[in-house]
Amino acid sequence: MNVGLTHFLVVGAILFSLGILALATRKNAILMLMGIELILNSGNINFIAFARYQGMNFHGHVAALFVIILAAAEAAVALAIVLQIYRQYHTVDADKIDKLRE
Amino acid sequence: MQYFDVLFYFFAALAVGSALIVVFSRNVVYAAFSMMFTFLGVAGLYVLLMADFLAIAQIMVYVGGILVLIIFGVMLTNRITNVEIIESNFHSIPATIVVGVFLGTIALLMSRTDWLISGILPETPGTILDIGEYLMTSFLLPFEVAGIVLLVAIMGAAMIARQEGGGEQT
Numbered sequence: 271m272n273v274g275l276t277h278f279l280v281v282g283a284i285l286f287s288l289g290i291l292a293l294a295t296r297k298n299a300i301l302m303l304m305g306i307e308l309i310l311n312s313g314n315i316n317f318i319a320f321a322r323y324q325g326m327n328f329h330g331h332v333a334a335l336f337v338i339i340l341a342a343a344e345a346a347v348a349l350a351i352v353l354q355i356y357r358q359y360h361t362v363d364a365d366k367i368d369k370l371r372e
Numbered sequence: 373m374q375y376f377d378v379l380f381y382f383f384a385a386l387a388v389g390s391a392l393i394v395v396f397s398r399n400v401v402y403a404a405f406s407m408m409f410t411f412l413g414v415a416g417l418y419v420l421l422m423a424d425f426l427a428i429a430q431i432m433v434y435v436g437g438i439l440v441l442i443i444f445g446v447m448l449t450n451r452i453t454n455v456e457i458i459e460s461n462f463h464s465i466p467a468t469i470v471v472g473v474f475l476g477t478i479a480l481l482m483s484r485t486d487w488l489i490s491g492i493l494p495e496t497p498g499t500i501l502d503i504g505e506y507l508m509t510s511f512l513l514p515f516e517v518a519g520i521v522l523l524v525a526i527m528g529a530a531m532i533a534r535q536e537g538g539g540e541q542t
C-alpha cells in the first residue's frame with residue numbers, strides 16, 4: 271500500500287491523541303504546554319496533507335503558517351504566566367495551584 | 373515512490389516515537405529534548421508534502437524559538453538538583469484507555485472516508501513565491517493582524533514575566 275493522504279492523517283491523529291494524553295495525565299504546567307504544541311503540530315500536518323493531496327492548494331499552507339505564528343505567541347505568553355505562577359506558589363504543579371487570593 | 377515511503381515511515385516513526393517520550397517520560401528535561409525530535413520529524417513530513425517554506429519555518433520557529441522557551445521554562449521552574457524534576461502522572465491508565473479508543477475511532481474514520489483527492493500530484497519548484505503572493509493579496513488582513521498579535525504577545529509576555537516592585541531579586 272503506497273503512502274497516501276490517509277497515512278499523513280493517521281500520523282496527525284496519533285500526535286493529536288498524544289497531545290491530549292499529555293494534557294490529561296501530566297501535572298506539570300510546562301509538560302501540559304508541550305501537549306498543546308503537539309496538538310497544534312498535528313493540526314498543521316492535516317492542513318498541509320490536504321493542501322498537497324488536493325493539488326497544491328496554498329490556502330492550507332497559509333493557514334498552517336498562521337498556526338505557527340499563533341503557537342509562537344501562545345508559547346511566549348503561557349511561559350510568562352507559568353513563571354509568574356512559579357514565583358507565587360513555588361511550584362508549577364497544576365493540582366496545587368488552587369488559590370485565587372494571594 | 374519507494375524512497376518516499378521509506379522516508380515517510382522514518383519521519384513518522386521519529387515524530388511519534390519522540391512524542392511518546394514526551395508523554396510518558398518521567399523526567400521533564402528528557403521530555404523537553406525529545407520535543408526537538410518530534411518537531412524535526414514533523415518538519416520532515418512537511419518536506420515530503422512539498423511544503424519547503426513551512427518546513428524551514430517549523431524548524432526556525434519551533435526548534436529555534438518555542439523549544440528554547442520551553443527549556444528555559446523547565447530550567448527556571450525546577451530545581452535541577454532536586455528530585456522534583458521527576459514528575460508523576462495521575463490517572464494514567466484510564467486516560468490512556470480513553471485516548472486509545474478515541475485514536476482508534478478517529479483513525480478508522482480517516483481510513484474509511486473517501487477523501488476528495490486530485491488524481492495528479494503536481495511537482496512544484498517551490499512554495500515561497502505562491503505563499504508570498506497569497507500573503508500579500510487574499511490574506512493581507514490576517515497577515516497584518518498576525519503581526520499585531522505577535523507585537524502584543526511579546527509586550528504582554530514581558531509585562532507578565534516582569535519582577536514586581538522594580539527589579540528586586542527573588
